[in-house]
Amino acid sequence: MANATSPWFGGGSDLATWIIAISILISTILSIFAFLGVAQGFQLRIWKAQIESKLRILESYRDEVRDEVRKRLEKLGARNVEEVLSTALDYFVISPVSIEPTDIIKRLERVLRTEEERLEALVARSLGSRADEVVIKNAVTLLAIANALNILYKYIRHILLTGIKTRNALLVAQLWMLLPFYMRIAKAYYDASKVIAKGIPIGDAAGPLAAYKLMRMLPRIEGPIEITKDTIYSIHEYENRRIIVVKAKGPGSTVGRPGEAVEKIVETLSPSSIASIITIDAALKMEGEPTGSIAEGTGVAMGDPGPEKIRIERIAVRHKIPLYAIAIKMGLEEAITAIKKEIVEGVEKAVEHAKRLIIEETRPGDTIIVVGVGNTLGVAQ
Amino acid sequence: MNLDLYTLYMLSMVILSIAMVVYMVFATLGSRGKREPEKKVVTVLRCPRCGYTKTRDFREGDYVGKVVDEVCPKCGISLVVDAIYEESITSLNQVLRNKRKQEGARKTSSQLKGLTRICCALRR
Numbered sequence A: 001m002a003n004a005t006s007p008w009f010g011g012g013s014d015l016a017t018w019i020i021a022i023s024i025l026i027s028t029i030l031s032i033f034a035f036l037g038v039a040q041g042f043q044l045r046i047w048k049a050q051i052e053s054k055l056r057i058l059e060s061y062r063d064e065v066r067d068e069v070r071k072r073l074e075k076l077g078a079r080n081v082e083e084v085l086s087t088a089l090d091y092f093v094i095s096p097v098s099i100e101p102t103d104i105i106k107r108l109e110r111v112l113r114t115e116e117e118r119l120e121a122l123v124a125r126s127l128g129s130r131a132d133e134v135v136i137k138n139a140v141t142l143l144a145i146a147n148a149l150n151i152l153y154k155y156i157r158h159i160l161l162t163g164i165k166t167r168n169a170l171l172v173a174q175l176w177m178l179l180p181f182y183m184r185i186a187k188a189y190y191d192a193s194k195v196i197a198k199g200i201p202i203g204d205a206a207g208p209l210a211a212y213k214l215m216r217m218l219p220r221i222e223g224p225i226e227i228t229k230d231t232i233y234s235i236h237e238y239e240n241r242r243i244i245v246v247k248a249k250g251p252g253s254t255v256g257r258p259g260e261a262v263e264k265i266v267e268t269l270s271p272s273s274i275a276s277i278i279t280i281d282a283a284l285k286m287e288g289e290p291t292g293s294i295a296e297g298t299g300v301a302m303g304d305p306g307p308e309k310i311r312i313e314r315i316a317v318r319h320k321i322p323l324y325a326i327a328i329k330m331g332l333e334e335a336i337t338a339i340k341k342e343i344v345e346g347v348e349k350a351v352e353h354a355k356r357l358i359i360e361e362t363r364p365g366d367t368i369i370v371v372g373v374g375n376t377l378g379v380a381q
Numbered sequence B: 001m002n003l004d005l006y007t008l009y010m011l012s013m014v015i016l017s018i019a020m021v022v023y024m025v026f027a028t029l030g031s032r033g034k035r036e037p038e039k040k041v042v043t044v045l046r047c048p049r050c051g052y053t054k055t056r057d058f059r060e061g062d063y064v065g066k067v068v069d070e071v072c073p074k075c076g077i078s079l080v081v082d083a084i085y086e087e088s089i090t091s092l093n094q095v096l097r098n099k100r101k102q103e104g105a106r107k108t109s110s111q112l113k114g115l116t117r118i119c120c121a122l123r124r
C-alpha cells in the first residue's frame, strides 16, 4: 500500500520541485501580462461586470417607481399617462449663470418655481376635473423621484460606456469605487417612493410635525390661513405672547414657500413687534450621533437651494430680528423614508425647547414667528 | 512515507491557502445573508378631550391631524390621528433567523477548527 501512494509521497523533493517550477512559471507569465497591460484589462472587465450588475438594479428601481406612478395615475383615470411620464422622467433644470452673480437667487427661484408649476400642471391636466390637490402633489413628488433615479442611471451608464470606449481604466475604477455611495442614495430614493405613494410622513416632516404640535397645543386666535402657495400660518397665544406658526399646507407632499410666507407676515405686521424668528427643521446628523437628538443654534434652519432661506435672512437683517434655529437630527435615508419613532420623540423635545426659548428670549406682548420647515407629507394643520 | 521537511512546508502552504479561501467564502456568504429588521408603520389615535390614545396599523389615507371614524370609549367623540411612525418589530421569524445565523457562525468556526487540526496533524 505504501507503494500505491508513491507518486505523491514517494519522491518528496520531486513534488516540491514541481510546485516551485509551476509557481515561477505562473508568476513570470503574470508579470509579462502586467507589462503588456493585460492584467489591467482583466481588472477592467471585472469592474465592468460589477458596475453592470449594479446598473441593472438601478434600472429596476427606476422602472418600478415609474410603474407605480403609472398604476396610480391610471387608477385615477388620468389621460396621456405615457406622455406625462416621458416628460417628467427626462425633465431638466438649467442652473442660472453664476459668473454674473447679481440677482442669481431671483433667477434660481424663477427656474425652480417654473419647474414645480409645470410638473403640477402636467399632472393636473392629465387628471382633469378629478384632480385632488393631495393626489397631484404626491404624484409630482413620485415623478421627481423617478426623474432622479433616471438621471442617476443614465449618468452611471454614461461614465461606464465612456470609460470602456476610451479604455480609461481609471475612470471605470473611480466609478466602481463611488458606486456604493450612489447605490445608497438610489436605495433611499426607491424606499422613499414606497412611503410617499402611501402618504406616510417621511423623516423630513419633523419640522411641519413640530409646527402641527404647537398649533394643537396652544390656544388658537386666528387661522389657519393660506398666505402664499402651499403655505399656511395660524396665530396662537402663549404666556401673553403672540405666536405665529408657519408650515407647508398638508397633508400633500410639499415644502411650501416658507421664506415668502415669513416675508409677507413680517411686512403686513408692524415689524418692530416681532421679537424673534424660530425655524425648526430636520438636519443631517453626523455618523454616530443618535437619531432624533436635537440641537439649538442660530440662523435659518432650512435645506432649500437658497431662494426661500435668503428671504428670511434678508427680512431678519432689515428689521434686526434675531434668528433661532432648532435642528432635529437624522440620517440621509431616515430623512426621506418613513418617519421613525425616535424622530417623533425628537419633535416633542424640539417643541418643548422652542417653548422654553420663547420664554427665555422674549417678553410678554412680543410676537414670535415659528416656522416648521420641511416636507409636510402626511401632516395636516 | 518519507516526507521531508521541504515537502511538508509546501503542503502546509497549500492547505493554508485552501483554508483561507474556504474562510473567505464562508465570511462572504455569512455577511450576505444579513437582513434588515422588519418594520411596521403605525398610527397613533388620540382623544382631543381626555388624551386617551390607541395605536393601530397605518391605513392608506391616514394623516396627522385627520379626524377618524373611531370614537373615544370614554367621551364618545371622534379620535384624531396624533402621530404616524415606523417601528422595528422583532417577529418570531426574526428571532428564529437570528438563532439560525448564530448556529451557522458556530458551525463555521468548528469547521475552521477542524481544518487547523488537520494542518497540525500533518505537520506532526
Ligand SMILES: [Zn+2]
Residues within 6 Å of the ligand: B047, B048, B049, B050, B051, B052, B072, B073, B074, B075, B076, B077
Ligand atoms: Zn376621550
